[in-house]
Amino acid sequence: MSVELYQIDVSLVGRIDIESYIHELELASSLYSxxxxxxxxxREKVLMNPSRLFLSLLEKAKILSERTLGYYQxxxxxxxxxxxxxxxxxxxVEAADMLNVEISGDRVTLGNPLTELSFNAIAQGYLTDRVAQYLRELDVNSAILYxxxxxxxGSHPEGRQWSLAVMGTPKNGETDLVGTLQFADAGLAVSTHDATRKLLNPKQTxxxxxxxxxxxxxxxxxAVADAFATAFAVAPQSDWLELQAKLSAGGASQVKIWVENELVFGH
Incomplete structure (x- = not known):
């Protein structure tokens, strides 16, 4: 993880605290703790008195699951x-459905004993968005967060858009760049999968x-980019245009998809 800040007041250097955001997110959403x-x-299928952060994550995850046609699950x-x-x-597969998650009063309940949640396809994006908002409140106008x-x-300190390269999947023992994206005032998520990393379509066994x-x-x-990157990765190609429409309905967006390191979809 890294954060690059440009054209900032020197007095901010000792005041910026990002670790507390990371720690708070881990307390709510870590699968490793x-x-x-x-x-x-x-583990217990019920969580009493969930934190505001946990409920915020859960609500955003639920909304994005519906918006991505259930491919982000x-x-x-x-x-x-x-x-x-x-x-x-x-x-x-039947248990992998947000219909099995109930929020009532001061508790969250999993109604199916096989249902378990993960925020892996949204948590890092959610963290990145929160830190970006925090930096804006400190009047930081040019930064890139990883x-x-x-x-x-904002824009690159040179007054242009940021330009970031995308790595492909390994081929013949090497991993090369497959393309670039230019953007400003926006979030980016990249989902990469090859033979060493299996994917699971939540709609089929x-x-x-x-x-x-x-x-x-x-x-x-x-966070939105994160959920949609996962959705595009697991969805059949026949649903990509509908997913693109769902994504673009929320604002300006870009999608690029490479299969076997060849660009097959770009909007």
Whole structure:
């Protein structure tokens, strides 16, 4: 992770605190900590008195799941774990549905014992958006954030758009650049998958292993770009145009998709 700040008041250097945002997000959404709110919910199927951050994440995840036609699916972690153990079944796929998540009063409940949540395809984008907003409140007008996903605050200090390269999937033992994206005041997410990293379509049983790279830019932010990058990666090509329409309905956006390091979709 890194943050590059340009043309800032020197007095800000010792005041900027990004680690607290990272720590707060880990307490709410880490799958690696047994004491995080997410781990408690997945283990006990109920979470009492969820934090405001956890509820905000959950609500955004739910909205983006619906908007991406269900291809971004935060309730997929139980199915993913079963796939890793070669135990994936139709029951696990049926459990991977936000309809099994209930928010009522001071509790969040998982109604299916096979349902588990993961914010992996949104949390880094969510963090990046929060830090970008925090920096804007400090009057930072030119910055590039690399916090799992990317956010460009304002324009490049040279007065142009930021230009970032996208890496392809390995081929003949080498990994080359496949393209670039130019953007400003927007979030960027890149989802890369090859034979070493299986994908799971939340609408069907069985893993898929395409050599695919998806890059999404959205002026709505990195969390939206993050969810849609995942959705494009797992969705069949026949649904890409509808996903693009859902994405662009929220504001200016770009999508580029490479399969076997060849550009096959660009809008």
């Amino acid at each position: 047994d004491s995080s709110e997410l781990s408690i919910l997945n 935060p309730a997929i972690h139980g199915a993913w774990s079963a796939m890793e153990l070669d135990e994936l079944s139709d029951e696990h 916090l799992g996903e990317t956010y460009a605050v 069985g893993a898929i292993t395409p050599n695919i790279v998806v890059a999404v830019v959205s002026e709505e932010g990195a």
